[in-house]
Amino acid sequence: MSTLSLKSTIRMSSGYDVPVLGLGVYQNEDCIPACIAALKHGYRHIDTARMYLNEAQVGQAVKESGIPREEIFVTSKIYHPEHGYESTLAAVQDSLDKFGFDYLDLYLIHSPLSGKEKRLETWRALVDAKKAGKIRTIGVSNYSPRHIEEIREAGYEMPAVNQVELHPFCQQKPIVEYCKRNGIIVQAYTPLVRGKLDNPVLLEIAETYKKTPAQVAIRWSLQHGLIPLPKSAQPARVVSNAEVFDFAIDAVDMAKLDALDQGETGAVTWNPIDAE
Template identity: 65%
Template structure:
């Protein structure tokens, strides 16, 4: 079946997640972008407590006219709030800010709090999921060792791992681990933060009569990832959905794959090796 904007990824929690989402990092006033996204077919918005815009996301969902049941909302708890009790409090606070009685996906934002705090935080998310406050739970910026400590503790496997993922930073070891265990991969910074001057990307974009941004997002989809392109500009939000009338050849995918620089290709913060 051909990919469409609403094509879902079936998560291990049993819930579907739209494969393309709108990222709202560093966009405190994200209401216009979120509203434009929802009005043009997006059904997945990726927020976080750290971003300070959960309330704006919730307002956009309410004012869009799209039923809440059709919108997939993500948030995350940052390491400064990790711990069992503080995570439960963070979940309740997020629910209040969004103005909803459940959150579709809630992630541990990063592994920077240390092993015991990570596990306590994960136990809290399991509890909040059992209480019906969270439909699906997962992690972000987790390396293999962080995922392994959850398994070794005998706890439920995360349904999602959100990591920096684009042609220059492909995180192959983490991707292989997650693929083998049914953990869906969300790709943040899939548009390489606007660094579009690579000649391979420009050549592929010209071949398909697409923008480099559209080629990057399409590469992510064809590799089986769930890209979260971010833009504060409504016009670009809409442009980033123009991905479903072309398919790149295996040869062009391989050309883009060859751009990988490993961890050196990370754009900024990539704490997958945190202790």
């Protein structure tokens, strides 16, 4: 793990590479300062969504950074009220217009809450948008194995990514195991448990490595082969969250963190993985 860095990437089934750490911008409509700080510090991965209402701000930050567009990996997601074939194609174009981009690196179905028929219509639209060159890689979020199997059974290409709430207290083990078996990259949203990091085990391990509990939680994700997406609106914390490549958690301490899992009851967000 010592060779891992902020420049490290993972190859997705689409053939494209995704950086191992991303900046989340949920609930941060004025995300330009955080994005600029992240890009200046070396981040090359920003994760947003249509429901976050800040696609235009992310696009502006990318332009203001002076970093070539092709060097920055940008994700957005379509929210379930917009699901459906034609509405999804329109949403993808609207996202591109808001960003001011010609393409998006990754576009996800934000959740499975629209029901099977709409989910599959939406996926078909994303497949077609990818064929049209508007999206490089397509994936899902908050999907259980059952939801992903719908895609396989319909004969479509499989998602390259599944983004779920994931941290030591909600480890989503059945989903992670399924995705790893099927070559699907798992991205971890809410890796910082919305700041609820005062667990004694986490505090003890943070003290051992002279790191913050947030840094330990992010490092735990990385060592499990996940892509954590820590969110912060504060530039200093954005930088701190990336200072996780100069240490490694040993096997004993990883086991202690693994033992904190509470299953779905450990979730601190909507976590709609059981949607019908």
